[in-house]
Amino acid sequence: MPIVNRLAELHDEITAWRRDFHENPEILYETHRTAARVAELLESFGVDDITTGIGQTGVVGVIKGKNGGAGKTIGLRADMDALPLTETSGKPWASKHPGKMHACGHDGHTAMLLGTAKYLAETRNFDGTVVLIFQPAEEGGAGAKAMINDGLMTRWNIDEVYGLHNMPGLPVGEFAIRPGPLMAATDEFQITIKGLGGHAARPYETIDPIVVGAQLVTALQSIVSRNTNALEAAVISVTVFEAGSAFNIVPETAKLRGTVRTLSNDVREMIETRMKAMVESVCAAHGATADILYDKGYPVTNNHADQTDFAVQVAREVTGSADKVNSEVNPTMGGEDFSFMLEERPGAFIFAGNGDTAKVHNPAYDFNDELIPYGCSYFIKLVETAMPTSG
Incomplete structure (x- = not known):
C-alpha cells in the first residue's frame, strides 16, 4: 500500500x-x-x-x-x-x-x-x-x-x-x-564568575572575570576533545558572554551561558561533572569564584x-x-x-x-x-x- x-x-x-x-x-x-x-x-x-x-x-x-x-x-x-x-x-x-x-x-x-x-x-x-x-x-x-x-x-x-x-x-x-x-539530550548551563572590579589601568589590583571567562570558553572545549571518547558525539557551545559596562572599568562579574548536546547518558553525566570541576579549578587559579547552574533539558x-x-x-x-x-x-x-x-x-x-x-x-x-x-x-x-x- x-x-x-x-x-x-x-x-x-x-x-x-x-x-x-x-x-x-x-x-x-x-x-x-x-x-x-x-x-x-x-x-x-x-x-x-x-x-x-x-x-x-x-x-x-x-x-x-x-x-x-x-x-x-x-x-x-x-x-x-x-x-x-x-x-x-x-x-x-x-x-x-x-x-x-x-x-x-x-x-x-x-x-x-x-x-x-x-x-x-x-x-x-x-x-x-x-x-x-x-x-x-x-x-x-x-x-x-x-x-x-x-x-x-x-x-x-x-x-x-x-x-x-x-x-x-x-x-x-x-x-x-x-x-x-x-x-540529542539538550542541556543548558549558566556560569556566573565573581572577581574583583577596579580601574582598567591597574588590572593587577583586580581579579578580572573577563580573563577568567575567556579561558573558560577555551577550556570547556577540551571536555569534548580530551575527555569524550572519539567514537561518541558531544557538543559544548558557549553562546552568551556578558560582562562590563565601560572601557575603563574591570567588572566584578562575568556571565557565560550555553548548551550541551549528547547522545548517551554516560557522556551527559561525564560532561556535567567535568564542567563543574573545570569551572571551579580555572576560577581558583585566578582567585575568582563561580556559581554554575546546569539545567538538564530533554533527554x-x-x-x-x-x-x-x-x-x-x-x-x-x-x-x-x-x-x-x-x-x-x-x-x-x-x-x-x-x-x-x-x-x-x-x-x-x-x-x-x-x-x-x-x-x-x-x-x-x-x-x-x-x-x-x-x-x-x-x-x-x-x-x-x-x-x-x-x-
Whole structure:
C-alpha cells in the first residue's frame, strides 16, 4: 500500500487546516485556539472520546477499532506549538501575528494527525485502540512531560507510541530513522564568575572575570576533545558572554551561558561533572569564584529497536521502495521532547521529507503540503498493520 487513496480526496481539506494553523501560531502552552480547533474537528469526525486540558493545553482523542477497542493501544503524537519568530516566507497563509510563526512544521504535524484521525474514524479497519496525542510546548516547554505527568500513558493504557517530524532537505516521499539515539539530550548551563572590579589601568589590583571567562570558553572545549571518547558525539557551545559596562572599568562579574548536546547518558553525566570541576579549578587559579547552574533539558531521543524495525517496514510500504527509507540515518544534535514519551513506552520517532525548503527555525520556512499524504499514510498503515482486524 503506497499512499492511501482516500487521502487524495482529503488533501485539500487537510491543507486548509494546516494553513489555518500556520496563520494563527501559538507558542508554548498558549495553544488555546489550536487545541479548541483540534477538539472541534475530532468531534466532527466521530472520534469516540476527546479530552482537553492534558498537560495544560494538550488534547487527547480516542478511536476504537472494529472489536470495540479490546487489545493493544497505540499512541500517535503531534506537536501544536509555534516559535517566537517573525515570519518572512511571503506565503499567502503567513503568520498574522508578528513575533510568532510555525517555523518548525508543527502546524503540518497537527494537520496530518487530524487527517489520520478522520480516516481512522471513518474506516476503523483495525482491532484495538488508537490514542491521538496533540501536544503543546515542544519548543522548550517540555509539553510531552507535562502530558505524561497528567497521566497520558497510564490513563489511556498506551502500549506503544509513535511520532513524526518533517525534515527539510530530504525529498518528499522519503523517510529517515535509526534505532537507538536519533536526537540529542539538550542541556543548558549558566556560569556566573565573581572577581574583583577596579580601574582598567591597574588590572593587577583586580581579579578580572573577563580573563577568567575567556579561558573558560577555551577550556570547556577540551571536555569534548580530551575527555569524550572519539567514537561518541558531544557538543559544548558557549553562546552568551556578558560582562562590563565601560572601557575603563574591570567588572566584578562575568556571565557565560550555553548548551550541551549528547547522545548517551554516560557522556551527559561525564560532561556535567567535568564542567563543574573545570569551572571551579580555572576560577581558583585566578582567585575568582563561580556559581554554575546546569539545567538538564530533554533527554536523548532513543528509538526502541523492535518498534524502529516496524516503522521502517511501514515506511517502505508507504513509499513503495526500500531505497526511499534510510534506516540508519545519522543522529542529529537537535533535541525533541518526544524523548520523554520514549522513556515511558516502547516506540519510534521518524523523519519525513519536506523537500527543498528553508530549514526549520528559519523565518522563511514553511511546511510542504505535498508531505501530507505520506505522513497520514504512514500513521494509518502503522495502525492497520500493528493491529489488524481479526475478520
